[in-house]
Amino acid sequence: MSAYQTGLIVQISITIMTVVAVFAMTGLAGMFSLGQAAYMAVGAYVTFVLSRFLDIPYPITGIISILISILLSWIIAVPTLKLRRDYFALITVGFSQMILALVLLFEDFTRGSIGFSKIPRMDNLLLVSLVGLALIIFWIRNLKYSRFGRMCIALKNDEIAARSFGIDVYHLKIKIYVLASAIASFAGILMALRNRVITPDSFGWAQSAEMQIFLFFGGTNSLTGAILSAGGLKLLPEFVRDVTLFGVSMQEYRTIIYAILIIIVINFRPQGILGEKEINFKWLKNLYRRFKQSILKKNESYD
Amino acid sequence: MTEQILKTHNLSKAFGGVCAVKDFNMEINAGRIRGIIGPNGAGKTTIFNLLSRIYKEDEGTIEFAGQDVTSKSQIEVARMGLSRTFQNTRLFVGLNVLDNVKVALDHDGKYSLFSALFKLPFRNKQERMIKEKAMSCLELLNLDEFAKLSPSNLSYGYQRRVEIARALANDPKVLMLDEPAAGLNPEETSMLMDFIKDIQAKYPNLAILVIEHRMELIMNLCDHIYVQDSGLTIAEGTPAEIQSNPKVLAAYLGEEE
Numbered sequence: 001m002s003a004y005q006t007g008l009i010v011q012i013s014i015t016i017m018t019v020v021a022v023f024a025m026t027g028l029a030g031m032f033s034l035g036q037a038a039y040m041a042v043g044a045y046v047t048f049v050l051s052r053f054l055d056i057p058y059p060i061t062g063i064i065s066i067l068i069s070i071l072l073s074w075i076i077a078v079p080t081l082k083l084r085r086d087y088f089a090l091i092t093v094g095f096s097q098m099i100l101a102l103v104l105l106f107e108d109f110t111r112g113s114i115g116f117s118k119i120p121r122m123d124n125l126l127l128v129s130l131v132g133l134a135l136i137i138f139w140i141r142n143l144k145y146s147r148f149g150r151m152c153i154a155l156k157n158d159e160i161a162a163r164s165f166g167i168d169v170y171h172l173k174i175k176i177y178v179l180a181s182a183i184a185s186f187a188g189i190l191m192a193l194r195n196r197v198i199t200p201d202s203f204g205w206a207q208s209a210e211m212q213i214f215l216f217f218g219g220t221n222s223l224t225g226a227i228l229s230a231g232g233l234k235l236l237p238e239f240v241r242d243v244t245l246f247g248v249s250m251q252e253y254r255t256i257i258y259a260i261l262i263i264i265v266i267n268f269r270p271q272g273i274l275g276e277k278e279i280n281f282k283w284l285k286n287l288y289r290r291f292k293q294s295i296l297k298k299n300e301s302y303d
Numbered sequence: 304m305t306e307q308i309l310k311t312h313n314l315s316k317a318f319g320g321v322c323a324v325k326d327f328n329m330e331i332n333a334g335r336i337r338g339i340i341g342p343n344g345a346g347k348t349t350i351f352n353l354l355s356r357i358y359k360e361d362e363g364t365i366e367f368a369g370q371d372v373t374s375k376s377q378i379e380v381a382r383m384g385l386s387r388t389f390q391n392t393r394l395f396v397g398l399n400v401l402d403n404v405k406v407a408l409d410h411d412g413k414y415s416l417f418s419a420l421f422k423l424p425f426r427n428k429q430e431r432m433i434k435e436k437a438m439s440c441l442e443l444l445n446l447d448e449f450a451k452l453s454p455s456n457l458s459y460g461y462q463r464r465v466e467i468a469r470a471l472a473n474d475p476k477v478l479m480l481d482e483p484a485a486g487l488n489p490e491e492t493s494m495l496m497d498f499i500k501d502i503q504a505k506y507p508n509l510a511i512l513v514i515e516h517r518m519e520l521i522m523n524l525c526d527h528i529y530v531q532d533s534g535l536t537i538a539e540g541t542p543a544e545i546q547s548n549p550k551v552l553a554a555y556l557g558e559e560e
Binding site: 138139142143146147148149150151153154156157158160161162163164165166167168175179221276 | 355357377378381382386387389393395396397398402405406407409410411412414416419420421422426430433469473
């Protein structure tokens with residue numbers, strides 16, 4: 001496999017990871033956040049800055065950075081999750097700007113907008129990404145079909161009704177938000193290892209918005225929808241890399257393409273491509289049965 | 304049975320200058336059905352929202368299961384066994400009928416987030432118990448055939464029943480029904496009345512409190528009725544007493560003639 005292909009697979013697994021985490025937060029629990037990329041930044045910067053300046057191997061600082069993200073997201077969640085949903089979304093935008101401002105402020109350590117480079121090479125990055133991705137998908141799938149998943153869907157529908165069934169809406173939301181943020185920071189570490197350089201503009205709010213776009217495109221109520229749309233939409237610009245428009249590669253227009261796609265989806269299929277469907281074994285079996293039936297019918301009509 | 308399960312004393316609530324409920328006194332015993340009637344805007348739903356602690360009262364006390372619950376939150380009284388339905392059906396979209404019933408049991412689930420994420424054996428055992436309990440609730444109320452369906456595929460009358468089943472799943476002490484027949488046609492309404500009587504027979508210790516503005520439903524169902532008008536209790540008593548009370552006739556039935 002060429003380095004380009006490996007890098008692409010790692011990048012796509014990172015994207016899917018972040019979108020799956022956003023699925024747990026927005027799709028299940030209805031918390032609309034535009035600040036998840038900030039936790040990626042925390043993961044990436046804390047891991048490698050600490051590793052360099054304290055001379056500790058990065059797997060250890062990686063764990064520290066995830067713990068810091070957990071603490072940070074908990075501190076953010078405690079006051080803001082008492083607010084209404086739209087205010088919560090606004091505060092997450094502010095929070096992500098704050099993290100990026102801190103990166104620029106501590107220029108001596110982070111090298112500011114020039115970017116923090118010379119990140120050590122990780123030989124089995126592909127394997128780590130794929131195993132991490134599989135584990136995270138397994139977790140979130142289990143979450144969806146557990147009592148926590150059901151309570152999340154209930155509170156997303158109607159918080160007052162959820163409370164009338166004894167569901168502690170506030171604490172449940174904090175748990176899910178912290179979980180999603182921890183996953184995002186892990187994805188951030190992988191992204192730094194892949195790119196070998198960390199720049200603040202790769203964690204801007206556009207990055208967070210991209211996660212939401214992927215989620216809404218696939219369907220906020222479908223985990224497999226989120227996975228497929230994240231993988232597909234991330235891969236899409238790679239196919240049009242050689243096509244040029246006004247002398248620029250189509251890849252550069254990807255934000256515009258995403259925006260157009262999301263406008264189309266929101267207008268014509270507001271529940272997302274998959275809606276509430278999950279593509280699982282049962283679904284495939286049903287599809288196969290219907291396919292077989294339609295072939296049988298066709299054969300009959302020929303007779 | 305003389306145990307008073309739910310009791311209010313001089314309960315009052317005003318929104319701005321508008322007095323929604325004034326000096327409301329009621330009590331209900333286990334195993335009984337009582338009703339609150341009154342025209343639109345009489346403050347009936349406000350009473351429910353006060354009892355289930357969605358609103359905080361201005362004055363008065365609420366005693367539930369022998370405890371003063373005025374300082375408790377909505378979640379706490381729900382966990383103590385005060386269950387309710389809402390005026391519009393509020394079944395959770397994205398969950399099937401069985402999962403909707405399970406939600407009522409989930410706050411009491413014993414397994415942690417950790418065992419949920421890793422799908423540990425303990426989680427599977429607990430999940431089976433939750434499923435059995437939810438299923439037995441549906442079976443008891445003859446709704447088990449709809450377990451796998453999405454609520455939006457059910458008729459409005461059945462959605463109402465599922466909602467009531469969900470409110471009963473956690474074996475509450477008091478069930479409060481907020482206009483259970485709203486939006487139902489006469490046939491569905493009479494089926495719902497049979498359903499509620501059936502619940503009373505199957506849950507002998509359950510106290511049921513019904514809000515309704517349709518007379519025929521409440522007269523058949525309840526053994527004691529409170530009549531509200533503009534926040535005040537204008538009459539209370541048995542259905543027969545209410546039907547002959549001149550104040551009620553003037554304020555409420557008078558409009559229909």
